[in-house]
Amino acid sequence: MKPLILDHLPDGLLDRDAASLNEIIDGPTLIHLPGRRPQPLFVAVLQHGNEVSGWDAVRRLLKSRYQRDPLPRSLILFIGNVRAAARNRRHLADQPDFNRCWPGSDSVPTIWHDIFAEVTEHVRLRKPFASIDIHNNTGLNPHYAAVNRIEPRRLNLAARFSRTVIYFTEPRGVQSMAFGEFCPALTLECGLSGQADGSDHALAYLDAILSLSEIPDSMPTPEDLELYSMFATVTVPEEVEFSFTGADGISQLLLPADLDRMNFRELPPGTRLASVPTEPELLLRARSHDGHDLSEDCFMLEKGQILTRRPLMPAMLTTDEFVVRNDCLCYLMERVSVEPDQALAIDRGEESGLPETLP
Numbered sequence: 001m002k003p004l005i006l007d008h009l010p011d012g013l014l015d016r017d018a019a020s021l022n023e024i025i026d027g028p029t030l031i032h033l034p035g036r037r038p039q040p041l042f043v044a045v046l047q048h049g050n051e052v053s054g055w056d057a058v059r060r061l062l063k064s065r066y067q068r069d070p071l072p073r074s075l076i077l078f079i080g081n082v083r084a085a086a087r088n089r090r091h092l093a094d095q096p097d098f099n100r101c102w103p104g105s106d107s108v109p110t111i112w113h114d115i116f117a118e119v120t121e122h123v124r125l126r127k128p129f130a131s132i133d134i135h136n137n138t139g140l141n142p143h144y145a146a147v148n149r150i151e152p153r154r155l156n157l158a159a160r161f162s163r164t165v166i167y168f169t170e171p172r173g174v175q176s177m178a179f180g181e182f183c184p185a186l187t188l189e190c191g192l193s194g195q196a197d198g199s200d201h202a203l204a205y206l207d208a209i210l211s212l213s214e215i216p217d218s219m220p221t222p223e224d225l226e227l228y229s230m231f232a233t234v235t236v237p238e239e240v241e242f243s244f245t246g247a248d249g250i251s252q253l254l255l256p257a258d259l260d261r262m263n264f265r266e267l268p269p270g271t272r273l274a275s276v277p278t279e280p281e282l283l284l285r286a287r288s289h290d291g292h293d294l295s296e297d298c299f300m301l302e303k304g305q306i307l308t309r310r311p312l313m314p315a316m317l318t319t320d321e322f323v324v325r326n327d328c329l330c331y332l333m334e335r336v337s338v339e340p341d342q343a344l345a346i347d348r349g350e351e352s353g354l355p356e357t358l359p
């Protein structure tokens with residue numbers, strides 16, 4: 001299979017919602033649209049089929065005044081997983097997660113890796129202005145931008161979307177990491193899929209970036225940017241029975257039903273995360289991105305409760321049992337200084353990527 005590459009919008013495409021795009025295109029598609037400035041902005045939507053804010057933003061943008069007027073800048077639109085979108089799924093059972101298959105991936109090679117390598121090479125040759133990959137997530141999260149390098153131009157772009165910016169370093173094979181090799185690349189997380197504020201925000205952002213003539217090459221000030229670095233992933237061990245309500249009576253690990261209210265809150269040491277009624281054991285695992293077990297460093301056990309041991313800020317906490325079982329409970333972040341000398345020293349170079357929970 002090859003990516004479909006078009007130089008125009010197919011008839012009726014903008015009238016389709018994410019779930020019916022597959023009536024017109026049947027696989028990953030690149031669409032080149034000309035604008036006044038030739039250096040193109042690359043925008044990716046629907047890498048995950050059930051995350052529709054990006055497509056909703058793009059179709060609204062292109063149906064706005066740009067049906068008459070030229071775009072201020074050329075656009076390369078990438079539409080990802082339309083088959084999964086038709087089923088409102090992140091990906092189908094016979095597909096990998098698309099956003100783990102881009103160059104730099106360490107997953108088992110598939111036909112999708114070849115397709116995304118071809119897309120990457122095609123876009124690289126066109127020297128894009130920037131790359132923006134639009135997603136949604138589960139749980140109560142603010143909208144935020146994420147970067148894979150601590151570098152002025154991408155932090156400038158990110159801070160225009162949200163003051164909160166996250167620097168991720170795992171997993172490999174995400175689109176923004178692959179494109180970050182040749183242009184400022186970021187990921188937008190637009191809250192819950194299908195809610196108007198997510199596509200409103202992405203729409204306003206895309207319109208603003210398309211109109212930008214250049215990207216400042218200086219670090220944003222602390223007033224404009226709060227940068228957090230993801231340092232660990234929290235999981236529930238496979239053999240542990242858990243629940244968010246405790247109603248089944250057999251769970252070893254009880255998690256509060258409103259746990260996701262702690263998302264993006266800096267938790268002081270001693271904050272209760274869960275209880276372990278039957279066994280005095282830390283049944284949460286925190287693993288650093290280089291594979292170290294940080295559980296004892298992050299959590300402590302006190303009278304059947306799992307408490308935080310150090311200041312932490314969780315992100316992408318989910319109360320969806322499927323996501324916890326198949327991906328993770330949350331990520332842990334710590335604040336990074338954006339004073340120029342210090343921030344750049346924390347950058348982990350090529351070892352970078354974007355984690356995201358499985359909706």
Ligand SMILES: [Zn+2]
Pocket residue numbers: 047048051135136356
């Ligand atoms: Zn996603």
